[in-house]
Amino acid sequence: MKKICYFLLLTIIATVFSCKKEDGVTTGIQPVNLAVNLTYALDSSEYTLPVKGVSVKLTNTATSSILSSTSNDSGIARFAGIPAGTYDVDATITISADNYYTITGTYVAEDVTFNASEKNRAIAVGNDVSIAMTLVAGSTGEWVIKQVYFAGSNRTDGALFRDQFFEVYNNSDQVLYADSLYIGQVFGRQSFTSSNYYTQTNGQMDWTQSLNMPTGIDANNDFVYTRTLLMIPGTGTTYPVQPGKSIVIAQTAMNHKVPWTGANGTTISVKNPDLTVDLSAANFETYYAGFLSTPLASDVDNVSVPNVEVIQYFGNDWIMDNNGRDGYVIFKVDSSQAVKNWPMYNFPSTSTPSSTATKYYQVPLKYVIDAVEIQPINAEDRIPKKFGAMYDAGFASVPKGAYSSQSVIRKTLKTINGRIVLKDTNNSTEDFDYFEVATPGGFK
Template sequence: MKKILQQVVACLCAVTLLLSACKKDNEVPTVNYTVKVTYPVTYTKSAAAGVKVTLTNSVTNTSTSAVTNEEGVATLNGLLPGNYQVIASRDLTAEEALPLTGYSVAVYLNASALNHVIQANSTASLDLVLNGSKVGGLVFKEVFYAGTKTPGGTNYLIDQFYEIYNNSTEVMYADSLCLADIQGNPAISSSVKPTGFQSDVNNAYARNVWMIPGNGKTYPIEPGKSIIIAQTAINHKTDPAGNPNSVDLGKGISDFEVYVASSTRDVDNPDVPNMIAIYTPTPGFYWQTYVFGPSMIIFKHPNPASLPQLMEPGTTATTLYMQVPNANIIDGVDFLANATAGDKKRLPVAVDAGFKYASGTYNGESMVRKSKGNGTNGRLIYQDTNNTTDDFKVVPQATPKK
């Protein structure tokens, strides 16, 4: 009997050791990683302290964050090897910006490394240099690009819109404000190449440019108010060819519409002013931006029609795209097809450091900027860190002027 018990104990020990060995073999090694962040070269200091660094795994969508120390170093422990979207951001108040820049103006700073691969047993670190822009002004508040279909799902509705909000404390004028979609595929397949303009960090390249009319002070936007530029300014919910689950963009909602005068299909609402076509080489029947994810900017230029037009490097296509300097861009947003499409970003990091994506096309989802809180007289202040990843959220249904 004693011998049998000894054999049983021996077997149990062997099984325990085997299970332990299997568990050890199946464990995925984690990585401790450091990110060093520095201020722009024009700043009086190099090491950037107090910067929030966030790493988001492109597969699991889990995020890990850390804040840089006085040496500008953030340490992130226990990361799984894989593909990550790395975002660094820091808000400087006017008082904080003065000794660093020489100007008493609040600044948003950011940097990113998209589709950054962290390997197992890696001891390397990542270096990021911040870019910045002034706080306040006009921003994209909502971008509805995914669209909807007719109830039977046979036709696509022309119901995209772009809402622009006055995030400042002063009256701003929409006159001569330009809206443009930027060249570059949103990456609907892994075979898509990044735009050939991606290496130019000082300019964005527009596929189409539309401008708001006016004499300079025709269309004021009060603080805390917004304007809507509609693809087609009708009530798509009640239109006979529409969808009750779409959106009302008719009179009283839309402030401007993009009407393609050469089209035989586009609808012109006489109650809503038309945008001026500055550069529309191939408008088609309608002006429609990518339903898989457009990259959009608003900008002002004294003579936008005079901006250079260039061919995309690395391609044989002869299509020309309008070059818009970063200095003229007021706000920009980048939307792509999915979580792993970060290497297909189209906007320079100085304009926008991240990207967002909808779960599908023609599903009614919309991109809405996150609220930061209330200012004077109950005016909503929207978050604007020049980082679409952090600044926007996906909502199940469009909410113009809500």
């Protein structure tokens, strides 16, 4: 009997240890030593920029936990004993204007920020893993995209998508003119379910495969492609914007908190005014009715608010993707450019597109003043990035997603003599916060 009991005890112990060992295998949480190797994308070898002191942040896409490190003299940021998994990796360093001049001999008015980013990077089980990342400097402009209210408000108690708006800010210390400022809604892959187009290795559309796309250009990296293109009207000095002030472009410039009459004579109202916004004092609005045989009843022309010029439109009104899968650019061009005559291309379909298939303007990134990428908050819902690190190394999101009344809002960096300067490092993950309820003209 004792021998039998002893044998059973050994069997139980062996089973427990076997299960623990098996648990360790299936969870995949064995620690990983990660080294992030940082270099610069430089056109010149006449100088060396500092690789020490680069801030590197790892965000676990499953748990949202964040780990931080700083690079050493060799440009290596180390993370010891991290769990295997999928991470967003963001690296950034800001070099002061004076230090940048000392190093390069080039005068710049503002500090220069360099970014590198990899999203949804799988870090597998292993003793030592290394990632190479290249830091690039984004161009910062006097205009910045300040707020994007794409989510809309509650479907039944709010205004759905009718209250969406877009806000652009004068981040300089000079009067700027909004005349001929272009706003583009950038098109790209919206989901992983469709397989009827060519893709790049990063999963985004491969525009080099578009019908009649010329060779000899970098169609994927030097351009973006818009499905909506709007322009602020004016003669050049019609719409001055003071330093530290913004302009709001509304989908429909109405007070969405109170009932109003739609284009078909019906009353449009909301059950909970607190969920939506008053856009009756917007600076500009979009108006599509003139292009459509059956416009939306909510597309009302507020005659007291100027209309933007619609160069290109998609859908029945300027409806931004409520789920947050669009990118946005603002740009200006000189007199040598006729934007309306820029080439347009079909998306890179694996089959020959019809003669009536939608085409998208090809916008040269060299003219872009600011770019903001929007992504869903949940990692599993994200789509491949549309912008490289030079234009937006990260992305902005709202925590509650579609129809939440939330907007993304650029953070305040500092205040100079009462003028608010907004943060602009070309990394929307770092530059943007959110409003619980969108607030035209507000600050965070």
